Amino acid sequence: MDMPQCPDAKGVVAALAQLLFGFNCNILQSDQFSDETIAPSRFFQRIHFDFKDISVGTGNLAVLETAVADLAKRYQMDWKISYRTQRKRMALLVSKMDHCLFDLLIRQRSGELHCDIPVVISNHSDLGHVAGMFGVDFEHLGFRRDIDKVAAKQQQEAAIQRVLEEANVDLIVLARYMQIFSEEFCEKNWGRTINIHHSFLPAFEGAKPYHRAHERGVKIIGATAHYATSELDAGPIIEQDITRITHRDSVQDMVRKGRDLERLVLARAVRWHVNDRVLVTPTGRTVVWQD
């Protein structure tokens, strides 16, 4: 897989296709998109190719990567090659609610998510048994109470970061993790941290959004999966969906329906990220090539 992104330029499609053809690689799928809302307009492409017949003489993948790097320099192109044989490693961060945790563990085990889950991290101990059911390590990393709040948060984040690094994690999924990360943590893990939160029409910011949506009499509730940034719930949106509500739905009913929504929306976003189908544009929109 190859994810170029560059200022729009004639010839880049041809040059890449020609290069891969020259190495006897077979292009299985190719998606492209030009974002015309940026000046200069920016070109995005995802190429899924098969290199099993890679030409003798040209040797190996290292040579191919060097050739792509050369071409990339010419077109001022950002790029990345992901190999399907290198399974991504995903950490799940949870608090007390188990619906997203169960959902991702089940999907991973069924083969639906092409990744490994080396660790579940939580600020509470409640969900350790769920990780245990699936044989996944569980790290309870709460706040230390013997030091001040700021220091406790720093220590906790440092501990989380350490676990992530030790587990060699590529992707962090906040599966109903009810802590807000510092700007520093968000920046360090930018583009690889996915969060899920409920959304409403109209939006209700602040506390008790379900109660306020209920008072307002909304007929729809939604959920949004996005890349986490330090600005709360403002990161690039990967996926959204909604479910219908009537006047009969209590706040508890809305929360219940919201759970199903959160599971589905988060699972889709994770799947697309794991399959290298999500790109973030310089202005913070996502390009999602759905499978």
Added chain:
Amino acid sequence: MDMPQCPDAKGVVAALAQLLFGFNCNILQSDQFSDETIAPSRFFQRIHFDFKDISVGTGNLAVLETAVADLAKRYQMDWKISYRTQRKRMALLVSKMDHCLFDLLIRQRSGELHCDIPVVISNHSDLGHVAGMFGVDFEHLGFRRDIDKVAAKQQQEAAIQRVLEEANVDLIVLARYMQIFSEEFCEKNWGRTINIHHSFLPAFEGAKPYHRAHERGVKIIGATAHYATSELDAGPIIEQDITRITHRDSVQDMVRKGRDLERLVLARAVRWHVNDRVLVTPTGRTVVWQD
């Protein structure tokens, strides 16, 4: 049809059913709802009954209405009887966009909306020919330019109110009418003015919402039909729906998809109102008994 609403009380269901049975009326459908979020909790009911066999001796509908009024007093109940033979009269207010106008005219003519449309009112002259296609009167009531803004707005609203009264209108539908009404106008027409507007997850208030939703990279756009209040787009919500968006959709595509959404959502809200299926609770939520 009978739309009682009263503080929740044992016996009200029985008393109403007994009363109608006593008059030999047949209850065809009955929906009820208790709003527990208000204290004391409030009871809402919609009874659809057939009075073709109304008992001799009890005489006529006037006697029935008197009996209901007596019962209502006992239970501190608000109530209303609508007769299917009395078709509601609906005025359509439009500006320059014709999609909702066409949609409602076509649905009315096909018999889908059980109401009459005596008049289309606009602050522009552009859509006169559409009203003409369907043989509906068209009133162009723009602003006078020879007086100051405040006076011009007052004069225009007074002119609209006059047309509404002359046409004996029961229901005012703002079918993409791009003017904001004064508090006075909204209050005078409270509970009988339906508006449609686009909605987003998250919400984008202020100017150019489609542009801002596009910049934000939303994956969903929505539309909301609600009763108009003087606070912009804050009235009781009757219906909402959404449509999916991808990174490929330009602002123009979003506007196009939004049009289909607005037509469907507005048509549903109008239909339910015309069929007396919408009640507003004291806290501004709606009870919508969908057909």
Added chain:
Amino acid sequence: MDMPQCPDAKGVVAALAQLLFGFNCNILQSDQFSDETIAPSRFFQRIHFDFKDISVGTGNLAVLETAVADLAKRYQMDWKISYRTQRKRMALLVSKMDHCLFDLLIRQRSGELHCDIPVVISNHSDLGHVAGMFGVDFEHLGFRRDIDKVAAKQQQEAAIQRVLEEANVDLIVLARYMQIFSEEFCEKNWGRTINIHHSFLPAFEGAKPYHRAHERGVKIIGATAHYATSELDAGPIIEQDITRITHRDSVQDMVRKGRDLERLVLARAVRWHVNDRVLVTPTGRTVVWQD
């Protein structure tokens, strides 16, 4: 809860409401429906009432039930009272696929399904560990290979029936159970056995439906939850839903998307049944009073 169903008759609504009022019961919710497609038209009602203030003197629930029985006789009414304190007991029947099994176990444990799950029964041993994760008994009841097919099937069904009876089961959910039951078994468990199967537009009967739907290039796949009858997939429909498909979806993708659909549709149907919200009409349609 009270589920009367009788030939449509004036006065039945009033009589029931009056009776409950006489016992000082509070009607919390009442839904009714008249099926006009049957002659004579048939009346269905669901009344949710609270009897905590049941009048002294009238004594107890037995007296109330007797009074309802008397009234029922007068109106030729079928009826049933369910008490929320008597939790239903649900058996899950599975084969090798675990997605519906996991889903129902998780929902039950989270309190979303107001019932108990005393046993999981399977014709294979594969999913025993899943039942074990949740501390639920697992019965592996395969075919005996030392006797002929017909006898083996009879023996297996008898064994299943025995387990159901020993576990005092009210509801049987075929959560991707890949065996066809005999007419006898279906009749014995009529109205309390829920099945889930995939559905297509158009329908593809017979083997390998996903392959055939893929060949046909459908843009939608569906799932249907219904009460099981001996005629395959022809029982009264409780719930249906669909998901979108594109030309890019392989058969495997369709199966994966179908799994999410099956989980959601089956869970909704089970929930409505557990909450006594589903009635079957004499002509085999369902009345579903959604919560």
Added chain:
Amino acid sequence: MDMPQCPDAKGVVAALAQLLFGFNCNILQSDQFSDETIAPSRFFQRIHFDFKDISVGTGNLAVLETAVADLAKRYQMDWKISYRTQRKRMALLVSKMDHCLFDLLIRQRSGELHCDIPVVISNHSDLGHVAGMFGVDFEHLGFRRDIDKVAAKQQQEAAIQRVLEEANVDLIVLARYMQIFSEEFCEKNWGRTINIHHSFLPAFEGAKPYHRAHERGVKIIGATAHYATSELDAGPIIEQDITRITHRDSVQDMVRKGRDLERLVLARAVRWHVNDRVLVTPTGRTVVWQD
């Protein structure tokens, strides 16, 4: 626009991209798909390119087309170039129902459909005034009653074909046209005739499908837009969608909800066809590159 389709072959992506680059054309969008279910697997591509800077020396579009034709021969590739300046011409065939007719006329006039509508053809005279409202020619081509049925049908189809040819039509839309065309007519207009029909889960073939779906108690009704073939409703599916139904919906309600569905599904299919976004594979599936 360029729509190649050929046996899957390494190098075809590169060769086409290189050719267009050589002519100084800018590829705005490119979609591709390999159908692996056919042997040998087949490759489909849609390239949207801009030729305003087409290189001097190479001269003109004729030279470009010749070059593409040469390349196509090498790869056994079917291809077609459509020019956005050449608006397609669409004929609408209708009977007595006007909802799809109105819908397409309104969308065309609003600029949403990039095509012209030179003529509306009908086997009845009822909808002439609708065509008239939009200034479109209306041809009433009924059956002659003075000759036998087979001859009458032949004469009618011949008359329709003549009108289509005189109006220089590219696309025929059966917008609720209630006649079945002969095999001969279907073959002559293959790949350019779009039909809309209702669909159900499960499917109900034969007469009165809404009645039968109602009897069966379905919870969903659908609509399918497809290319017409002589086998009724069996042609390649372009788009499908559904709407929800409850036990309360009468047959008339289902028909009403079905109308909204038919309008939306047909409009999407027509739009994608007009924008050259639909390809039919050799096995009769469609590749739809949604915009």
